[in-house]
Amino acid sequence: MRLGRFLCSCLLLTSTPLVQAGEWSGYVALEGRAFTQEALFPEQNYRVNLSLSAQPEYFHKWDNGKQSFTFVPFVRYDQHDSRRSHADIRELTWLKAGKDYEWRLGVRKLFWGVTEAQHLVDIINQTDLIENLDGEEKLGQPMANLALIRDWGTLDLFVLPGFRDRTFPGAKGRLRSAIPVATDRAQFESSQGRNHVDLAARWSRTLGDFDFGVAHFSGTSREPRLVLALDGGGNPVLIPYYDLINQTSLDLQATKGSWLWKLEAISRAGQPGGRYTAMTGGFEYTVVGVLDTQTDVGLLAEYLFDDRGQAATTPYDDDVFVGMRLSFNDAQSSEALVGAIVDRQTYAKALSIEASRRFGQQWKLSLEARFFSHIPEKDQTLFGVRSDDYIQLEMARHF
Amino acid sequence: MMKKCVLLLSLCALVPLVSLAETPEEKGLAIAQEADRRDLGWGDSTNDMLMILRNKQGEESTRTIRNQSLEVQSDGDKGLGLFDDPADVKGTVQLTYSHKQGPDDQWLYLPALKRVKRIAAEDKSGSFMGSEFAYEDISSQEVEKYTYKYLRDEVLNGQDCFVIERYPVAEYSGYKRQVVWLDKAEYRVQKTEYYDRKDSLLKTLTFRGYVKYLDKYWRPTEMFMENHQTGKSTLLKWSNYKFRVGLTDTDFTQESLKRTR
Numbered sequence: 213m214r215l216g217r218f219l220c221s222c223l224l225l226t227s228t229p230l231v232q233a234g235e236w237s238g239y240v241a242l243e244g245r246a247f248t249q250e251a252l253f254p255e256q257n258y259r260v261n262l263s264l265s266a267q268p269e270y271f272h273k274w275d276n277g278k279q280s281f282t283f284v285p286f287v288r289y290d291q292h293d294s295r296r297s298h299a300d301i302r303e304l305t306w307l308k309a310g311k312d313y314e315w316r317l318g319v320r321k322l323f324w325g326v327t328e329a330q331h332l333v334d335i336i337n338q339t340d341l342i343e344n345l346d347g348e349e350k351l352g353q354p355m356a357n358l359a360l361i362r363d364w365g366t367l368d369l370f371v372l373p374g375f376r377d378r379t380f381p382g383a384k385g386r387l388r389s390a391i392p393v394a395t396d397r398a399q400f401e402s403s404q405g406r407n408h409v410d411l412a413a414r415w416s417r418t419l420g421d422f423d424f425g426v427a428h429f430s431g432t433s434r435e436p437r438l439v440l441a442l443d444g445g446g447n448p449v450l451i452p453y454y455d456l457i458n459q460t461s462l463d464l465q466a467t468k469g470s471w472l473w474k475l476e477a478i479s480r481a482g483q484p485g486g487r488y489t490a491m492t493g494g495f496e497y498t499v500v501g502v503l504d505t506q507t508d509v510g511l512l513a514e515y516l517f518d519d520r521g522q523a524a525t526t527p528y529d530d531d532v533f534v535g536m537r538l539s540f541n542d543a544q545s546s547e548a549l550v551g552a553i554v555d556r557q558t559y560a561k562a563l564s565i566e567a568s569r570r571f572g573q574q575w576k577l578s579l580e581a582r583f584f585s586h587i588p589e590k591d592q593t594l595f596g597v598r599s600d601d602y603i604q605l606e607m608a609r610h611f
Numbered sequence: 612m613m614k615k616c617v618l619l620l621s622l623c624a625l626v627p628l629v630s631l632a633e634t635p636e637e638k639g640l641a642i643a644q645e646a647d648r649r650d651l652g653w654g655d656s657t658n659d660m661l662m663i664l665r666n667k668q669g670e671e672s673t674r675t676i677r678n679q680s681l682e683v684q685s686d687g688d689k690g691l692g693l694f695d696d697p698a699d700v701k702g703t704v705q706l707t708y709s710h711k712q713g714p715d716d717q718w719l720y721l722p723a724l725k726r727v728k729r730i731a732a733e734d735k736s737g738s739f740m741g742s743e744f745a746y747e748d749i750s751s752q753e754v755e756k757y758t759y760k761y762l763r764d765e766v767l768n769g770q771d772c773f774v775i776e777r778y779p780v781a782e783y784s785g786y787k788r789q790v791v792w793l794d795k796a797e798y799r800v801q802k803t804e805y806y807d808r809k810d811s812l813l814k815t816l817t818f819r820g821y822v823k824y825l826d827k828y829w830r831p832t833e834m835f836m837e838n839h840q841t842g843k844s845t846l847l848k849w850s851n852y853k854f855r856v857g858l859t860d861t862d863f864t865q866e867s868l869k870r871t872r
Contacts, residue, residue: 237701271872280870311861314870323725348724350653361866362798418716418865423729469714499784500734508737541671541738543664543821545700580772593741610698 234272234281234315236604238337239576241265241608247386249599255383256292263290267302280307284352288343293385295395296342302352314359319352326415326465326474327492329514329533329553330526332462333423335429336370336412342379345387345582345597351376365417372410375400375432380451390596393438394449401456401482408432424464433457435525437483438592449473454547457482472496474514483525490518490526496531510537513553522557527594530556544570558588574611580604639759639775646798647754653781653828655681655858659851662741667842672697674740675733676773679871683857687711688751693871706868707732709751720868729867742845743814743836745785748805758778762790767801770794786813797821799829807840814838825854 216238251257265288270561273280284303290296305318320507325333336353343349354374360367376396381388403410410431417424443449459480477491478484494514502509512535516528535551548567554560568578580603587598633641655776662674665749681689685737686710694703702722717732735746757777767775772792779786787810799821805814820832834847861867 237698239699273872277871280872309867309870314866321725325726351830359866361864366864366866416865418729444693466664467728467731468715471755472729472731498731498734500737500783506738506741539737541741543666543741545697545741568698570697571696607622608699610701 224420232396233274234270236268236270237611238268238284239266239608239610241606243570243603243604244388245602247599248601250601251386252390252596252599253383256386258292258386261291261293261386263288263296265289269303270475273407275308278309282405283306290385291311291446293342293382295379295382296385298342300351300378302350312361312535314357314361316355317358319354320357321350321352323354323501324427325463325476326423326459326472326475327494328436328496328512328515328529328535329516329551330492330528331476332478332490332492333427333463335427335434335459335461336372338376338378338434338593340379341387342381346433351379365415368412368414370410370412370414370415370469372412372431373407375406375408375410375454377406377427378434378436380452386602387597388439389450389592391440391448394441394443397441397449398436398452398454399439402432402454404553405608406602422464423467424462427461429457429461430458433483437525455483470498470500472498485520485523488518488520490516490520492516492528496537498537507540508537508541510539511535512537516553524589525593527560527562528553528557532556546570558591559586560588560591560594561585562594573607576608576610578606578608580606627788631654635761636759638778639717640754642761642793643754643757643759643774643775643777644796646793646800649784650828651682651827653682653853655679656702656852656854657858658830658853659823661848661850662740662742663846663848665844665846674700674742679858681860681863687715687753689860689872690751691863691867702872704868706863706865708863709753711753711755715750717728717866718865727868734783735781735783736783743838743841743843744847747779747781747784747786748816748836757789763814765792767792767794770796770801773850789806797829799831800864812839821870822852828854 216469219440247259266438267284267286270283282305286302286307287299288297301319302321303319305316305320308315321337323334325331329497334488336567336569337350339346339347340349340351353372353376356371357411358369364449377395380393380395383392408431413429414425433455438450439453441449441451457480459478461478462571473495475493479487479489481487492514496510496512498510500508514533516531516533518524518526529555533553535549538544538548546569550565552561552563563583565581568576582600584594584598587594657679660676660678664672677693679691683689690707692705694700704720707717709714714733717730719728719730737746739746739749757779760776762774762776765772772794775791777789777791786805787808788806790804791800793800801818803816804812807813814836816834816836818831818834821829822832823829830852832849837844
């Protein structure tokens with residue numbers, strides 16, 4: 213309801229004369245997912261799922277480009293999972309750029325980090341997990357952000373009011389945990405619940421071949437612990453519990469010729485088991501124009517570590533990622549990324565294929581496929597998806 | 612006696628222009644330096660670029676990019692390219708710090724993920740946006756990026772031209788050599804032939820419709836690249852050139868990469 217009123221006032225705002233010179237862009241996409249195996253749970257009695265999504269974008273700048281307004285709503289309708297039918301404001305931001313500072317107020321999405329296999333350091337925005345298991349889709353985060361751009365680098369300061377709950381698939385959704393997550397029963401360590409104001413700061417700098425960022429976040433964890441409970445009918449459910457945490461992080465990339473060396477590391481305190489450390493590190497090596505073609509091949513390898521071991525809340529405690537990126541450099545911008553993550557102790561494997569190609573000037577076809585094998589029962593995050601191997605095609609119309 | 616003096620005097624007058632003992636290498640370098648010198652001082656500029664890709668069957672696809680450039684006195688120039696079309700890459704921005712020596716620095720902003728990626732820029736032989744232009748063909752053409760040799764004088768399309776050969780310094784260039792035609796009147800590049808690593812003719816680039824800005828700086832309105840080995844071609848059309856619009860270093864940072872549209 214509040215969202216609806218907000219959207220209405222935004223649409224009104226965009227039609228006022230002040231911002232009339234703005235422009236609309238965006239996309240509408242139809243997604244089809246085919247699961248290669250029968251579902252594990254009776255509620256998920258389907259092999260094919262269709263879904264329609266749209267993300268229009270309004271942008272207006274004035275003051276010689278020093279000020280701008282951006283509005284990006286997102287909406288999805290899903291055939292089977294009513295929870296995946298959802299809407300969000302990805303961005304609703306006013307920006308003012310000065311000579312050595314930038315102010316941003318509103319709802320925004322941003323990204324920190326360098327690695328490919330997982331994004332440990334990227335903490336500001338909540339994951340829209342129901343969108344994609346890879347965690348790369350994010351919910352808009354309300355914030356006030358001041359960036360100081362100086363000789364010694366850029367210092368970003370954030371005040372983050374308004375917590376966003378992580379999204380999870382409903383009982384009918386595939387790619388869910390074995391026990392469904394009761395998102396409406398979320399609990400918070402902070403007595404203020406979702407109204408707790410989080411704080412963050414990041415210093416980033418480029419020095420020659422090195423790009424790095426050091427950040428600290430203090431507030432409600434974006435990653436909930438999932439606590440077993442019973443619903444009204446006596447069935448087991450998982451309740452998300454959001455701790456108050458302090459997380460310090462480093463992200464670093466060294467660009468040495470055709471080699472990119474990458475490292476992300478975090479140290480987090482505030483969750484049961486005490487302070488822990490996790491890291492992802494590796495390289496991407498690119499060969500331009502292989503075998504006298506226009507195709508570039510990137511070879512990727514990363515190691516994923518979490519010192520909580522098997523008690524980690526992510527599946528990546530001692531895992532190796534290897535991947536290959538193909539950029540065909542053709543008129544259709546065809547590209548593909550194939551990757552596999554293997555747990556060195558349990559041999560749990562996840563294989564991922566992502567590819568895309570443009571048709572004409574405005575259509576884009578994307579392929580995504582994920583396959584899971586040897587997922588152990590104690591792997592809370594992936595055990596429920598062990599029979600949810602899928603191949604997905606998405607056709608998007610950009611405008 | 613008088614005649615001899617006149618001859619000597621006129622020879623002396625020629626000396627600053629073309630040294631008598633000049634080797635072809637020195638003369639080639641001098642021509643490149645003169646072309647560079649004549650383009651000094653433009654400051655900063657913006658323009659719109661339309662790129663038309665055509666394959667062997669004659670099918671076309673287009674890209675539009677808005678460019679911002681900043682002249683850097685002691686090093687290579689800085690550039691920001693904003694992609695407007697095709698619609699699926701709209702909002703993508705590329706930031707380049709070119710260097711006189713060593714590989715350029717390059718960052719790419721991917722709007723879907725809000726992610727800034729530093730990309731490997733040492734090997735620039737790869738295609739730019741699927742076109743027949745390699746990154747090294749359209750990046751800032753610094754004198755130090757090549758060694759030179761003067762070949763001959765030749766008339767091209769009715770214009771007296773120097774023909775020089777240049778050899779990329781970078782180990783990862785896609786070319787063994789390039790042959791460049793510059794008109795003697797204004798030292799503008801009229802044509803470039805690109806020879807691949809096996810020294811066979813790969814591409815020809817022709818420059819058309821030079822326009823003079825700020826009463827000094829020549830810019831082409833079209834650049835046409837033809838690939839002789841694949842039959843594909845790319846036409847770049849430049850428009851809306853503006854100079855000294857007030858761009859500074861702060862418009863070419865990773866922060867500006869995230870906000871410029």
